[in-house]
Amino acid sequence: MNDENKAGQEENSEDRFRILVCIDGSDESYRGLKYAAKLGGGIDADIVLLYVRPIDQGLRSGGLQVDVARSNMLDWGLELPGIKYLKKGRDMLVELGVLGEDWEEQHFHSDVSGTTLGDNKIDYVSKNGKKVVLKLKVATDIASGVLDQWEIGRYDLIIVGASSRWKGGFKSFWDPAVAEKIVVHAPCSVIIARDLEAGNGHLICTDGSEAAMHTVRSDAYLASRCKCPISLIAVSHDIEGEEEAKANIEAARKELKGMGIDVVDAIVKVGNPVDEIIEAGPDYSLIVLADSGKSGLERFFMGSVAFKVMENAHNSVMIVR
Amino acid sequence: MIKRLGNVDSVTKVPKALSRAVPKTITKAVPRLLKRRKNYLYFWQKRWFFIALAVGWGLLSMPLPDGLTQQGMIILTMSIVATILFITEPVPLPTVALMIIVGQVFLMGVDSKEVAKSMMSDSVLFIMGSLMLAVAVVKQKLDTRIAWLLVRVTGTSTARIAFGISFVSGILASFVGEHTVAAMMLPVGITIIQLTSDDPKKVRNLAAVLLFSISYGCSVAGIGTPSGGARNAIMIGYWKEFFYDPTNPETFMFLIDYVHWMMYAYPLFLLQLPFVTMILLFTFRPEYRNLSRAIVKLRHKVEEQGKMKVGDWAAIIIFFITLLGWIFASSDYGMGTIAIFGAVIFLASGLVKWPDINSGVNWGVVLLYGAAISLGLQMMETGAAIWIAEHFLAILAPLGADSGIGLWAAVSALTTLVTNTMSNGAAVAVLGPIVLKLAVAADESPIVIGYITAISSAFAYLTVVGTPASTIVYASGYLKTTDFLKVGWKMALASTIIMLFGAAVYWPLLGV
Numbered sequence: 001m002n003d004e005n006k007a008g009q010e011e012n013s014e015d016r017f018r019i020l021v022c023i024d025g026s027d028e029s030y031r032g033l034k035y036a037a038k039l040g041g042g043i044d045a046d047i048v049l050l051y052v053r054p055i056d057q058g059l060r061s062g063g064l065q066v067d068v069a070r071s072n073m074l075d076w077g078l079e080l081p082g083i084k085y086l087k088k089g090r091d092m093l094v095e096l097g098v099l100g101e102d103w104e105e106q107h108f109h110s111d112v113s114g115t116t117l118g119d120n121k122i123d124y125v126s127k128n129g130k131k132v133v134l135k136l137k138v139a140t141d142i143a144s145g146v147l148d149q150w151e152i153g154r155y156d157l158i159i160v161g162a163s164s165r166w167k168g169g170f171k172s173f174w175d176p177a178v179a180e181k182i183v184v185h186a187p188c189s190v191i192i193a194r195d196l197e198a199g200n201g202h203l204i205c206t207d208g209s210e211a212a213m214h215t216v217r218s219d220a221y222l223a224s225r226c227k228c229p230i231s232l233i234a235v236s237h238d239i240e241g242e243e244e245a246k247a248n249i250e251a252a253r254k255e256l257k258g259m260g261i262d263v264v265d266a267i268v269k270v271g272n273p274v275d276e277i278i279e280a281g282p283d284y285s286l287i288v289l290a291d292s293g294k295s296g297l298e299r300f301f302m303g304s305v306a307f308k309v310m311e312n313a314h315n316s317v318m319i320v321r
Numbered sequence: 322m323i324k325r326l327g328n329v330d331s332v333t334k335v336p337k338a339l340s341r342a343v344p345k346t347i348t349k350a351v352p353r354l355l356k357r358r359k360n361y362l363y364f365w366q367k368r369w370f371f372i373a374l375a376v377g378w379g380l381l382s383m384p385l386p387d388g389l390t391q392q393g394m395i396i397l398t399m400s401i402v403a404t405i406l407f408i409t410e411p412v413p414l415p416t417v418a419l420m421i422i423v424g425q426v427f428l429m430g431v432d433s434k435e436v437a438k439s440m441m442s443d444s445v446l447f448i449m450g451s452l453m454l455a456v457a458v459v460k461q462k463l464d465t466r467i468a469w470l471l472v473r474v475t476g477t478s479t480a481r482i483a484f485g486i487s488f489v490s491g492i493l494a495s496f497v498g499e500h501t502v503a504a505m506m507l508p509v510g511i512t513i514i515q516l517t518s519d520d521p522k523k524v525r526n527l528a529a530v531l532l533f534s535i536s537y538g539c540s541v542a543g544i545g546t547p548s549g550g551a552r553n554a555i556m557i558g559y560w561k562e563f564f565y566d567p568t569n570p571e572t573f574m575f576l577i578d579y580v581h582w583m584m585y586a587y588p589l590f591l592l593q594l595p596f597v598t599m600i601l602l603f604t605f606r607p608e609y610r611n612l613s614r615a616i617v618k619l620r621h622k623v624e625e626q627g628k629m630k631v632g633d634w635a636a637i638i639i640f641f642i643t644l645l646g647w648i649f650a651s652s653d654y655g656m657g658t659i660a661i662f663g664a665v666i667f668l669a670s671g672l673v674k675w676p677d678i679n680s681g682v683n684w685g686v687v688l689l690y691g692a693a694i695s696l697g698l699q700m701m702e703t704g705a706a707i708w709i710a711e712h713f714l715a716i717l718a719p720l721g722a723d724s725g726i727g728l729w730a731a732v733s734a735l736t737t738l739v740t741n742t743m744s745n746g747a748a749v750a751v752l753g754p755i756v757l758k759l760a761v762a763a764d765e766s767p768i769v770i771g772y773i774t775a776i777s778s779a780f781a782y783l784t785v786v787g788t789p790a791s792t793i794v795y796a797s798g799y800l801k802t803t804d805f806l807k808v809g810w811k812m813a814l815a816s817t818i819i820m821l822f823g824a825a826v827y828w829p830l831l832g833v
Contacts, residue, residue, distance in 0.1 A: 025798060058683025059414050059744045062500040062551060062789030063452045063690075068459050068681040069504035069793045075462070076508035078515070081798025144366070185365070 017045040017225070020155040022146055022182075024051065025085040028161035032193035033089050035285075036159050037098045038226045045225070046131040047098070048153065049089045051082040052145030053138050083120075086134040090124075099124055099132050143181035150186060157222070158186050162194040162316075183310060189218065189320045196285065196316040201229035201264060203284040205277055205309075208234075208248035211290040215320040216252045219288045220259050230256065231265035233280055235273040242270055274308040281309075287317045369409035377402040386708075392429055393705035399424050400696055400705075400751060407743045415685030418692035425699065439695040443657040444558035448551045448746070449687045450660025454643065455501035456681035457667040461636040467493075468509040469623040477613040483530050484598040486510065487538030491594055494538065494790070495545030495587070496644055502542075503790035506535045511797055512622070516615035521799065527607040528799040529808075537597045537782065537812060539790035543745075544776045545590040547582045547656055548647055551746035554656055555694060556775040557582070559753045563701060564767060575768070578652040584831060585772055589823045596815045604808045632672060639666050693750035701754045710758035724763055729824055732756050732770055733777040733817055741787050745778040769824060780816050782809035 021036045023029045033049065040047045056066045070080055079087075093099040108121040124132040139145030146158065160179045183190045202223050206212040216232075223230050232252050234245035249266045256263055269276040281287045289306040310317045364371075380398040385391065399421060406417045422440065425431045467489060475485035486506065494502040510531045518524045543550035547557055557577050564575040643663030651659055667673045700706040717723045722731045736756075740748040752774060760770035781787025785795045785802055794800065 056683065058686045059689060059747065060786040060789065060792040061683075062498070062744065062746065063448065063683050063686035064455050064500040064504065064789065064793075065681050065683055066793055066796045068456055069507050069796060072459055072464070072504055073508050073511065073797070076464075076512060078508055078511050081796070084798065 015044070017042070018048065018153060018155045018157075019045065020048050020050055020146070020149060020153070020158045021089070022052070022142075022158070022160040023049050023085050023089050024142075024161065025081060025088075026161055028193050028196070029085075030089065030092060031196045032159040032161055032191065033092060034096065035191070035193065035196050035198050035226075036157075037093055037096045038198045039157070039222065040225075041098055042225065043126075043128050043130045046133070047093070048133040048135060048149075048155070049086055050135045050137060050146060050149055051086050052142045052149075053082050053136065054141050054145075055138055082136045086136060090132070090134055093132060100126060103127075103132070142178045143185070146178075146182050147185055150188065155188055157189050157191065158182060159191045159193055162192050180311070183307075183319055187321065189222075189318060191286065191318045192310055192316060194313065194316045198226060198228070198285055200283065200285040201231055202286045202288050202318075203231050203233055203267075203277075203281060204252065204288040205273075205290075205305075206232060206234050206248050206252045207273075208244070208251060209290070212248075213252065213255060215288060215290040216255055217259075218320045219318070220256055220261050224261070228285065229264045230261060231267070231284060232263055233267040233269065233277060235269045235271065235276045237270075237273070239270060242268060245269075273305050274312070277305075277309050278313050281313050281315050281317075285316060287313055287315065289317065289319055291319050291321050367411050369405060370411040373402045373405040373409075373411075376405065388711075389708045390704055393703040393708060395424075395428050396696070396699045396703050397705045397709070399428070400700065403693075403696065404743075404751065407747065413685070415688050418685070418688040421692040421696050425695070429699070429703075431699070436695065439698050440691040442558055442562075442691075442694060443655040444551075444554045444694060445687065445691045446655070446657025447548075447554045447660050448657075448690050449682075450657055450662075450664050451498055451548060451551075452682040452687070453664035453678050454640075454660060454667070455498055455504075456678045457664065457673040458497055458501050458636070458640065459504045459681075460673050460677055461633065463633060463636065464505045464509055465623045465626055466629065466633070467505070468512075468619065471509075472616050472619060477611050477616045479527065479530070479607050479610050479612055480598065480602055482513070482612060482616075483534045483601060483607075484595070486531060487534040487597045488594055490535050490538035491542035491545075491590065491597075494542040495549045495590060497640075498549060499539035499543045500789040500793060503535060503539050503793040506539075507532075507794055507797055510535050510794075511799070512619060513612060513615050514799065516618045517609055517612055524608060526605040527609055529605045529804055530601045530607045532794050532797065532799055533601050533605075533804075533808060534598065536788070536790040536794040537601070538594070540779050540782065540788045541593040541597060541816065542590050543779045543788070543790075545583065545587045546647075547577075547579055547651070548644075548660070550779070551690060552749035552775050552778050553582065553586075555690070555746060555749050556753060556771050557656075558694065559697065559757060560767065560771055562698065563754070563757055576652065577768070579648045579656070585828060586776060588827065589776065589820060592819050592823070593816055596819070597812070600808060600811045600815060604811065635670065636667075636672055639663065639670070639672070642666070690746055690750060693747050697750050697754045701758070706754040706758040707762065709755050710762050713755070713759060714762055724765065726821060726825055728759075728763055728765060729769070729773050729821060730817075732759065732773050733780075733820065736774050736777040737780045737813060737817075740778045740781040741784050744786070745781060745788060749775055749778050769828060772828075773820065773824060776820050777817065780813045782812040782816075784809075 017040065019036045019040045021029070021033050023033065036047050039045070058065060073080060090099065094101060103124040103126045106123040106125070108123070109118060111118040119138060120136040122134045135149070137145050137149060139148060146160070150158070160182050162179050179192050183192065202219055204216055204219055206216060220230065232249050234248045236242050236245040245268050249268060253263050253266065267280055269280070277287060287309060289309060291306060306319055310319065377398050380401065381395065385394055389397070403417050403421060406412065407414070422436055425436045426433050471485050471489050472482065475481040486509075490502050490506050514524050514528045514531060517527060521528065544553070547553045560575045560577055564572055566572045640663070643659060646659040646662065647656060668675060668678070714723050717728065717731050721727055736748060736752060739752060753771070756770050756774045757767045760767040779788065782791070783805055785791055785805055791805065
């Protein structure tokens, strides 16, 4: 039915809205999936569920490949965690009505050396071309697996659960949390899901820059997909900047008006941007921020508002690119 | 279903102007952005490799510290760089092993023949052989038999099953190695959990108790015999290498054989077993006190398999021959040779296929152990080990931990810390020479300190990567990393106290 869809390769269609949801079996990842179902309910959207299994280094299991244990589990007729998680995600989509039981099902498999399972993919395609994909991928580590998947598929949005490890500063310095790594490197917008609940609307942060205006436009597009209300926030460091912040809000409001979208709340605050945004955040489903555009080195030394908010926020954050 | 789908379609109508305006700007910017990101990504992923090299270069260009030779400084630098690479993994781990070989020849000017020789010792042969045996044993599918025996003895109460699992896992693991038993028992544990309830949320605590019974049962057992873990074999190798002198009868005590090791360590393992179950039941409080439904189903499952076959018996017999070989002949022929011998019989008899062994053993790890031991030997020869030992002792002295039980606790804490970040075998290989020299400098028995190091390297209960059994059990997907923290510190505390008690009260009875 889809001619260009051959040998497990996803086609690169530019006019479809493609969402990549990273599933790791946690409740957070399934909340992310629910949100994806809301964003990607339309026929022009595809949802891809991805589970990445890191390749064994062997050292940690004392030189015995964990696969020996995995194949022993398979021999007992037990399902491996990755497949189980993905199937649970699929059942959720069916329950939500995004995935129909009559959709055409295609299986793909490609071997990866050194593992029993290799890469596995199940495509579900509806009659009007909408696709839901379950993918189990083997990669050196989870974040690279997710980023590799982007290379194949070109997604518009990646949804990933915030790792619980995030706040352990010491550990994450050695081995940056998966979510953080994905956000830093992904070429598209990323939602970090943290108690993600749909329905409370988006809070867009604006500082009047071109990147911020782009964020406003992009998020307007996204919010219209899920019919989420949009609010704006601008923070100035001191009283003198307050006027400018108000002007920034007005500019964004005008932009949205031009697209036919009404702004619910417009918040102007004075203080530390990171703290103010985090404080205002929990009233909304998502805090929306522009990628700072700083390079890695600058970010390393100075940090950026976007990254600090992302790390410390109490609810979900979307970085728009 | 279709009706609901129709609904969803109508919900998300995107204004046309919008859908056109945005994605175009995104797609246009992608190729340039992607290229920049790719370059950046490459260096970001390898950043620890460059940091490690920079640290190494910095250390080598520093003036020599007092009392350390140039050679000693190089080997010290190499171990620090290797440790950074071990922990951060910017390059595939076997690469580190290869770097150690290259570094010894190029940087230190050691003869390549010497380096090659130090790479493959009896300990490395033992690690290789026992890994092959591990795959062979797992492939025999004796797990169902073990499960059946287990539930026949324990009955259906959760607490008794939990103790039964850790007891059986422990006894087996003390001889076969913890990874083998963890791989074998994992399906047994999961089957019991799944037969109790399909919903993982309803059996979370039960799952934690049963699975931790496997992993901690195996971990505490790894200390029991020399074949229980690679680290034990490495320590035995170090004792012999460093202290044994064929012309001096007084040094014969440093030749530790299988039975000798068991006399010291096995009682400590047995003493820990009841604590495993108690701590687990106390920490997780399982949802079901009785698992009779699951056990009945499990019995049915096992009975489907029929009677024991000839191959099953043959596998058990071969394994017992190997075990007897270790106990009675390892001091003459080396533990490594006997492990290899066992693997030979399994392969020759056709009970296991070579491709299974080839894909089940991570050969890079064998290489890594070889390189780590070679590094350890160089640390010894160049005097780097004694230099660190003396400085470490100088730090401990003001704390009153430079002798006796204080020193033991310090060594144990150091080992526990290092093991939680890398594998326990590698930790012992790197720390071994240092702590043995520490014992000499502090006028303590190197045997006691050696045991303490080897045994506390099993106390990596806190992290998933700490012990092989934990890593394997974690792969089942039923446990969270936080579970390890929740129960791990209690286990580490209990184990350390039991070990120090053994070192202070029990070992003197054996005349150390």
